[in-house]
């Protein structure tokens with residue numbers, strides 16, 4: 001997207017947003033943005049108006065083609081492969097241009113309400129070999145900068161399963177442009193993990209991590225109000241696996257596997273009790289044998 005196209009997109013969306021009588025002016029603005037690209041003959045990936053949790057516009061990319069092959073949830077519980085997400089994902093275009101155009105629509109829609117957009121609700125920003133798709137991230141950064149200049153706010157946030165070491169050189173540059181990216185399944189700075197909330201305390205104790213449970217899973221709030229994901233990179237965000245795929249997600253989660261392998265303090269206590277009990281039984285057996293032996297003699 002060049003700057004003239006971006007300016008045309010903003011005008012089309014702002015006009016619809018100001019003049020529409022629809023109940024949801026942001027949805028109307030998104031429709032105008034998508035129609036704008038259609039009129040230009042340019043591709044645009046699906047853009048949604050958010051759900052109760054995000055309450056922000058979001059984009060959808062194809063799963064598999066844009067996901068790092070090492071993602072442990074692919075075909076193994078990934079939420080993006082279920083329900084409404086899967087319906088949007090099925091229409092998603094793998095072209096970087098289509099996903100950047102969609103991000104432009106989502107970021108402008110977000111900025112109209114001074115919100116951040118949620119990028120790739122489905123999919124990621126990787127090449128088939130797992131490296132970051134530089135053309136895609138570069139396009140996002142460019143659009144995010146234009147959005148910030150025009151509206152004085154907005155931007156976007158998202159998560160990635162791309163290897164942290166490979167993504168690190170892009171991270172600060174994207175953040176500075178207005179796109180905050182969390183590292184999925186990482187419990188270092190700027191990370192996010194899937195972990196049943198009942199393991200939260202053990203996990204914090206074992207890792208010494210500063211972490212927060214996603215507030216939207218605890219009370220009636222949403223990302224637009226909460227903002228933890230992009231304002232508090234010092235906190236690792238913990239998501240409680242839920243829904244029909246909860247068991248698969250829990251078993252595939254690297255944080256859960258790490259904790260299970262290491263053994264939580266609770267498990268270790270149980271193991272200690274079991275070991276002490278077995279030792280006591282052995283001792284009793286020896287005592288009984290020696291007593292019976294004594295009686296036989």
Ligand code: SF4
Nearest residue numbers: 067071074078080123
């Ligand atoms: S990278 Fe994200 S969208 Fe892709 S399979 Fe993994 S969890 Fe699903």
Ligand code: SF4
Nearest residue numbers: 214216223226228229
């Ligand atoms: S921690 Fe806050 S911003 Fe992040 S997903 Fe949960 S509600 Fe949204």
